Each structure stands twice: as structure tokens, then as C-alpha cells.
Amino acid sequence: MHFYDCSTAPSPRRARMFIAEKGLDIPTTEVSIAKGEQMADDFRKINPFCTLPALVTDDGVTLTQNIGIATYLEQKFPEPVLMGRNPAETGEIMDWAAIAEQQGGMATAEALRNSNPHMKGRALPGPDNYEQIPELAERGLARAKRFQEMMEAHMTGRDWVVGDAISYADITAFVLIDFQRIIKVKVDETKPALNAWYTKMKDRPSAQL
Ligand SMILES: N[C@@H](CCC(=O)N[C@@H](CS)C(=O)NCC(=O)O)C(=O)O
Structure with missing residues (x-):
């Protein structure tokens, strides 16, 4: 897995907090929105929507929405439960x-x-x-x-x-x-x-x- 983060923006912070609450340590690259790095060709190849966060899964799929990232991680790492017990x-x-x-x-x-x-x-x-x-x-x-x-x-x-x-x-x-x-x-x-x-x-x- 690889996580693309931006330390100053709220959407990637949600994913970062979720990952931390799961106790996971995922290799991470910082992409600076302030410097416009989300619009660069290199990052567009990873996420054509040009937004953070992004998580490239072990299966090589790129997830670009908090809901997708959280759902994937919850299923892959069920404990601690963060998306409901019933x-x-x-x-x-x-x-x-x-x-x-x-x-x-x-x-x-x-x-x-x-x-x-x-x-x-x-x-x-x-x-x-x-x-x-x-x-x-x-x-x-x-x-x-x-x-x-x-x-x-x-x-x-x-x-x-x-x-x-x-x-x-x-x-x-x-x-x-x-x-x-x-x-x-x-x-x-x-x-x-x-x-x-x-x-x-x-x-x-x-x-x-
Ligand atoms: N729906 C996305 C939201 C992603 C999003 O809008 N991220 C913002 C940062 S909070 C972004 O990448 N902005 C880039 C820009 O402003 O060009 C999610 O669930 O995470």
C-alpha cells in the first residue's frame, strides 16, 4: 500500500487519522497543495482527479475518496472496529x-x-x-x-x-x-x-x- 497525503488539508487528515486509529504504518508521500503538486503530471498519473488523499492498495487500485479508503482498510484490518459492529x-x-x-x-x-x-x-x-x-x-x-x-x-x-x-x-x-x-x-x-x-x-x- 502507499498513501498520498497533504499535511495542511482536511480531507487527507481524515484518512491519516483513520490510519493512525487503526494502528497502521503505511508508506506515505507528501503532496503539497500549496505548491500545486496535486496538478503535476506525476500525481495526475496516480490520481487523475488531482485531489488528496489517495491510497494505492496492495492490489494496485487507487482509492481517492475517504469513504473508499476507510472501507478498504476496515475490511482488511477489522480491529479496532471504526465502522460499526452491526x-x-x-x-x-x-x-x-x-x-x-x-x-x-x-x-x-x-x-x-x-x-x-x-x-x-x-x-x-x-x-x-x-x-x-x-x-x-x-x-x-x-x-x-x-x-x-x-x-x-x-x-x-x-x-x-x-x-x-x-x-x-x-x-x-x-x-x-x-x-x-x-x-x-x-x-x-x-x-x-x-x-x-x-x-x-x-x-x-x-x-x-
Ligand atoms: N471527496 C474527497 C475530497 C478530496 C478533496 O477535495 N481534497 C482536497 C483537499 S481537502 C484537495 O485535494 N484539493 C486540491 C485542490 O484544492 O486543488 C474525499 O473524500 O477525500
Whole structure:
């Protein structure tokens, strides 16, 4: 296996945290998005979508989505379980990971990519260039704040996003919420349940990588 990472971006951080929570040590290459290395011919040959993360499996297949990478690793290395111990738990974990991506991750991406001058003409990741739409930045910021309120309601009375142990849903929600710092939407004491879970996640060794 070979893992392609970018230490500054949230999507590869999700995969990196998942790999660490599994206790795996996978040979890794750093690809700098800041330097535009994801667009270079060498990397396009590995991932034509020009995005990070990417995992080349032992069978020579390149996986380019967190869901694909996590599902592959969960089946290949079942312990510790991160994607559910029964159908209901797995379903709920996938549900919450999707909610965090759509309501949290996409909101941040909309806010950041449609306002940052360095992302002019790069409003979406991938091989094609798209212009910024300023209204989307405004909407994204509102949605990002709303997502943290939603998570505060969900985390009230819970230790983990789903069930009684850390899962793919916690990793996804944590990384995407932590990245909201970039648009100045921070977790604080005004959301005590979210803050307690966020602090616990932030202290894990897998979050330091
Ligand atoms: N759907 C992908 C998201 C991959 C993605 O969008 N990665 C971003 C970094 S967070 C990227 O590669 N951006 C490259 C660019 O901005 O050109 C996943 O599940 O991991």
C-alpha cells in the first residue's frame, strides 16, 4: 500500500487519522497543495482527479475518496472496529459522516474557496477550474455556524457521535469542525457538549499527526 497525503488539508487528515486509529504504518508521500503538486503530471498519473488523499492498495487500485479508503482498510484490518459492529451501527456511522461532509465540510469549502484570493479560479478542487461565486461564501459561512449548532444538539448526552466508541463518524466530524477555524468558526464553551467531545478528540494521538 502507499498513501498520498497533504499535511495542511482536511480531507487527507481524515484518512491519516483513520490510519493512525487503526494502528497502521503505511508508506506515505507528501503532496503539497500549496505548491500545486496535486496538478503535476506525476500525481495526475496516480490520481487523475488531482485531489488528496489517495491510497494505492496492495492490489494496485487507487482509492481517492475517504469513504473508499476507510472501507478498504476496515475490511482488511477489522480491529479496532471504526465502522460499526452491526448493521444499525454501521448505517448510523455512515449517516453521520455524510451529514458532517454535507453540512460541515461543504459549508466550509464554500465559504473558503469562494472568498480566498489565492483560490481565484479554483473554487472547486479537481482538474477543472471554476470561478468563485461570492454569494456562496456568505451562504457557506452561515451553514458552517448552523452545523456547529446542529452538532451541539446531537452531542448533548453523548460521548461519541454514534454508539459507545470512536468511529469513522467522529473522525470525519472532528476534522471538518476543526478545519472551520480557517473561516473563524471556532468551537468554544458556548457549546458545552460539542466542546467536551471536540477537546477529547483533539487530545488523541491520531489528531497530532
Ligand atoms: N471527496 C474527497 C475530497 C478530496 C478533496 O477535495 N481534497 C482536497 C483537499 S481537502 C484537495 O485535494 N484539493 C486540491 C485542490 O484544492 O486543488 C474525499 O473524500 O477525500
